[in-house]
Amino acid sequence: MSVHRGSSDSDVSTHSSKDSADKEEAKDAEHKPIIPMGIMAVAGVVILIIVAVVACGIPLGWFGETTTKRSSSVTDILDFEPFNYSNKRLPKDVRPVKYDLKLKVYLPAYVNVPENKILTFEGDVEITAKVLASVHYVVLHMDRLSLDEEKTEILLDGRTVPLNSTTFISDIGIFYLREVISANQELKIKLKYTGKVITETDRGLYSITYRGRDFKSKITGVVTELEAVYARRVVPCFDESDLKAEWTITVIHPEGTTALSNGKEISIEKEPGTSWITSRFDKTPVMSTYLMAIAIGEFDYVEGRTAAGVRIRSWATPGEINAAPYSVNIGVKCLDFFENYTGIKYPLPKLDMVAFNAFGAMENWGLLTFRPNSLLYSELFSPLISKYKVATTVAHEISHQWFGNLVTMKWWDELWLNEGFAEYMSYISLEKVTRGANRLKDYIATEVMESALIRDRSEWRSLNPEVKDPGDFVRTFTTLYYDKGTSFIAMVAALIGEENFNEGLKHYLTKFSYGNTRSTDLWESLETTKFTARGPDGNPLNLKAFASPWTTQVGFPIVTVHALNSSTFEITQFSNREDKDGKPMEDDSLKQRTQWDIPIWYQIDDQSVKLTWLSKDKPLHISANTEKAILVVNADRHGYYRQNYEKNGWQKIIKQLAENHKIYSPRTRSAMIADAFEAAYKKLIDYSIALDTLQYLKYEEEYLPWSTAMQKLESMSEMGDFFKGREGSTSYKDYVMNLLKPVYKRSFFEDVAIQSNEEDYILESNLQMTIITMYCQVGADDCIAEYTKLFKNEVLAKCKQGELASACVERIPGPLRAKTYCYGVKKLGSEAYEKVFEMALIEGEKGNRMEYKNLKYGLACHENQKKIKRFLRSAVEEESFADVTEIFKSVGKNHNADVLFTFLRENWEQIYGRFQNNSKELYAVVEAGLSRTHTKSDIRKIENFVKDHKEASKIKAFSRRIRNIENHMAWKDRNYEPLIAYFKAHS
Template sequence: MCTSASHNASEERELLPTNVSPIHYDLHLAPDLDALTYTGEVHIKVRINEATDNIVLHSNELEIKEASLTSTALQSGASISASSITLKKDDETAHLAFAQALPNGSEATLSLKFSGILNDLMVGFYRSKYTDAQGNTKNMATTQFEPTDARRAFPCWDEPMKKATFNVTLRVKENLTALSNMDVAKTAAVGDGLKDVSFSTTPIMSTYLLAFIVGELDYIEAHTSGKHNGRPIPCRVYTAPGNSEKGRFALNVSVQVLEYFADVFGAEYPLPKLDQVAINDFEAGAMENWGLITYREVALLVDEASTSSRAKQYVAEVVSHELAHQWFGNLVTMEWWSELWLNEGFATWVGTLAVGHLFPEYAIWTQFLTDNLQRALSLDALRSSHPIQVPVRRSADISQIFDAISYSKGASAIQMLSSYIGHDSFFKGICAYLQKHKYANASTEDLWNALSEASGVDVSHFMATWTRKIGYPIITVTELENGSQIKVRQNRYLSAGKATESEDETEWWVPLGIETAESKIQRPIDVLTSREATFDVPVSTSKWYKLNKDTVGIYRVKYPASAVVNIAQAIAEGELGTNDRIGVIADAASLAVSGHSSTSDFLTLLRAYASETEPVVWQEIATRTDALRSVWVNESDEIKEKIDALSRTLFSPLVKRLGWEAASANEDSLVGRLRALAISAAGFSGDAEVIAEANRRFHAFFDGDKSAFNTDMLRAGFAVAIYHGGRAEFEKAKSYFLDSANPVDQQLAALSNLGFTKDPALVNELLEFALSDNVRNQDVHQAINALSTSEANRERLWKWYQENYDLLVTRYRASMSYMGALVRISTGGFIGYDKADEIERFLATKDTSKFQRVVDQSLEKIRSNTAWFKKDREDVRTWLASNGF
């Protein structure tokens, strides 16, 4: 493997040599679903860029049996076999040496015969198990290549810039379905009960987007209108036999979204068909393989009668996200993984746009603030965060950046930019970008250039700091004595406290979005471009003023105390919009954590929300109060009960107002979710009436009265019953999870609630159960996540992680990012510097290089939360006492 200089001077990428480039792959595979092996043959047309007698390409855990070259440029004018085949495990490469050199500018065909295993690692070409209607365990073969696992399926140039075209042929049993990115070109019987299924040639594309699937599959089908392509596009959802009708909702969404994106992108969907497949064993949520998108079952299947509205919305979001990739990522591909955000940030943003278009009742852009912006701000407040455009040197580093920065901060940066330049200009630029770079690779700078030309604004000038620099600012507001101006200053925000001088060098371009009670927003939008500046705001004559209107900017705001009082009054009187109310409470809570203000200030502000009615605002309030309860876990029982009492004053009235039953059959789904949120929060904070009713309904549900919990209530009802119950409740919920007749989202809800038990014996049983065959590898985190919410269970969970570390590494060795998820869950709830030191000492003895970023973030979060608790422990005690708790 050679090291190549990148476009970014600070980043040295470990890339394959550039002496040979692939043009076209002709790939033949013969999987055996019984033996869980396969044989393969690939003929790769290559271009010789430099005279060479050596070819290096990627190969990982494959046995290459033969390699030969055919070219008219060879002295023999025929074919020669490789004189040596050397596999380098650490580099995941195959080095092929030949007796003759191929001249510069010539073309050749590289032919390789190889074999591999259909592994159980959920990467490469792997097997997924499912149970048929007769209770038999069956296998299907499927693929997951992003970011660097095409090389596990066949030898190839496995880098996004090495685009080529592909012809795929699969030799399979006659009764099986075979799928790939393109439509079937021909099927031919070959004897012994086998057939060859050959697919049409793909467009030029990256290896990570290739896909193929073999198994017993059912499908349902619909078609687009044909107005964009001149012909209807067949869209199918494939599932294991008997489940296809559960794909109806996703199928309807996908047809509409394909049409919608063709409109907004100004480019038709370029492939002849779209297949979407539910895979039982699947580590990611979904994968945007061009024309053959794969999903976890929970991300694609909906039982219209039983699936919760949140799970249904999740399906709409994931389908829209993956379809966005068909243009943004597949048609135009990032040039290297350091530009991952171009794929994921944009797909997150435009996927949200599509869901908002199809389902306005979801208030999806308000949910965007909690699900994406606040998620991004939380992670990016850590010193161990990373820029949106993050240097990536080697394959091992790539999986560590599939996180809230690439997805959620990337999407939030696009939201901030599109709001500033206007959606019309934004989409004009996007359409130009796609047209210019289609079937090619592009960089962030290419996107900025297109948007600058469309908007007449130098986008690159002000967006570079947002994508290339780590973190974001806190904007501190000072009111000037003249009563008509404010001074604003920006510094880097860190949850651990004030940034040092060396950490605080960035000066961001900050759209301030100043609004007042009278003007709502000033035009043009005021922008802070230096460390500090003064702006005209009629402080003395305005009832209130607020920065970051609609909470579209990526920053926190700290106001003078008098301004906070005025904002609180505006909230209480219903004068601030929903998104602004979310931003205010999120900022107040975050500034308490970092020490820029006190926790008592945040608690006082909560009172302004007493009459709050919007579900998403309550979601943010619950998130922030849950964080307080979690961090204050080491307090005395007396103080913890007072915090619970505070929680009950917030959420118990909500339960009484909303009741336990929907007001009507067509109740707003967000109201149903709010009811569940209130019941969960009140139940966990000890509301005796809620606990009793949850328990009564729980047992009625298992006695046959399925109306006891509607679809949105089941998760909350199960959680409260298990938390305050014992073995009986635990076993009932466990049996519900194990019953495959239940909707997959509800099964997983039951599994994720088992960790709320307080019984040490049940905790031990759950930890053993989590590693059994009853829980798929991709769902282990669901089984253990709730254990981290209990002080006693945290210790047992951390011990389990240590005891099973080697087993977990073996199980997830091909997807080590999952080890990062497990370490985050197993350690994230702790408070105490000594605990952080203990965790750090243990992990220092392990090879955590493939998930070190998550280790650093988990340790930093423990120390940051510990500092918050120590700083404000007395402050909270005093506030509780003076406010009647």
């Protein structure tokens, strides 16, 4: 007998171990999984109804929450307390020790199988489990699986333990036993089951379509994505992060495909007389269920080895494998670094990295999965930012092999322990393996922290949210947990000193290897070191007490400096959720007063940076030894907070920047610019002051301040809608052009081409590309002319009809290639557009995927709405989910406002049909589709659209965009005219 059930929380069914015909419907599944015998009069009627229903072929559960089939001995179990699943957690009286899993996956086009078996799988699992306390049931997670109950077996000391009944509630199965199993015994749970491969819109074992070796045929493969609660969709298991066990995995897959898993392959054998391959893998370390991984497809690989002999392979589909070597190189260096840094050897003999994931990178132990653009880099085809992205993503996932896999957070409410550390350590590792050339620790203080602070001003999330249902948590997960967690960890490291921090981490990893932790375990490990840091009370710093407000409270502090006289300053704090008078903001639903003990790194004039404390309950006073001193707080930006000054304080800083900006570090200068613009956004200072912090930039030679300045100007132009042809947009463009002209050089194009592949020049190349990109974006003729010249000389003149772009434009450097296509299409008319369109078709069919993306980016730059709609329609029909999102974003960046929103409305049924089960990508597509909406008329259109499409009301991107438009309109009402006046005065 085979029973199938869905994943709805209301689905509850109970079955006896015998094939009895008795069935009845319960009213309350979770609290009464078995109906008492005292209501047999009612039950008898229900039984007759359900028997009739089943006879007619209607599924169990169709009429209500519970369907039950009982044995004649059901009274045996009534002496025992039924299991209550109301808190969504498994009982802790049975723990897994190891899993032995065999999985057979039916892929299309390889093996002759019945159509109803295509994209399904058959599973056979034996779970060894330790009984910790007396039990009369075993509870496992299982979701969207059909269990063969006749072959379900639970063994104790080699004998079968008789089952009384099996109950399914939501996503668990409860196996009620006819005897009590006492503690300190070992059970074996044997289960056979089937399941369906999910499309790439959802997590579990899902399918991916890609091009085969002939570049024409589309092939389907499968890969797992199991974080946080989706292992239960592949195998019945104890699917919670702290229920760790070993896994031994066997995969049966079609001939012509390669199977990968966590362990190293120990045998690959063809089944005699069939077209099936059996791949057996070595056992894994003890690990959480969400780290179990399988991938099946047509892959090639590039290989390297670490100093300790660990085999590292980067796998990709045949058309992309040439872009894999860079990731192997970075992977080898990072794995060597982490082994040396932690003193703990990587516990597997191999590490596979596969560019075969629709959801982003995943740190499965021994088998890392990536989106192709996060693992593959080619100096011939890739923009410069791709190299940085590949390096940081590979480092992040390898970092997880220690921070997350070896030591795992106990529950999902402290996911930042996994993600924050992996992100932080990715930058630390790359800083070391590139010999400091990338200065990637500076990125934490600028790019990462700034991203977190911007998100944290509106998302109202703490690092330690309450998590009752991990599935809901994952669906609402944002990068704030990565970036804020990273920023907080960096602040702690700066506070106690890097050497002490490193020593404490080694203690933490060693003590809790193969285990689970709470954040208190981390603080205790760090406190075993000999750090000398003092807390706000002058006593040795209590890390647990210090950390609690930063991890449990929402938001962050804004630190304000008041000059009491020419040499004495008072420093106070208020929350970003409050106005400057300490009153909650109108949009703050929490209405809670929050304060922090804040480490204040400060610099007076050109003196060295010092550390003191601002207590949560009183102001801080700092005295300078000189008259007319300039005090800067959060110097070097170690602290997770914003700085603000009175008008005179900002003016003194601005004057100092103009006279000698180098007395402040690049990190400090970057933070000054960022915090000035955020203070203006919060109405604490005028925008004229924030813009004045940019006047010195003509002398700036460092990437970080320039990057921050360009981000803030771009954000301001978005709020002011300065690119939509409004009156005054010319003034904005002239202002930015005037700011950049002194530092822009034609030689940047040549320099980027030469330097982009040299690690020692990555910051210089990033600076050059930042300036080129913004300078061209505001319409600088001399900049655009360089791109159009490249397009004419290297594309139109050299690429013949039917020729692959990847073969004929090799003289255009990778970092410049996408923009070359863009400006060619935008400025050179229909001939250029049709040329790029033709090249994209050919490249997509039989060429290089990266070059194909460059060409698609170029097509997004066209300003003809009819052609853009044609382009978008093709993308929605044919491209992967991630690529559709990127294409929508590319069109949005090129300010095709009306066409994007119009296309979204006109093609909603098709878009929603493709993306409805992938909430993350659907949100991203809608967000991109609305990105250029700015007016009251747009708000009315959005509201009417949501009203007419009920499913749209559940997608928060619509309501969030309405709020953003309203905020932007209010912002424009306050700031537009003064800003235009400023731009005109400084153009």
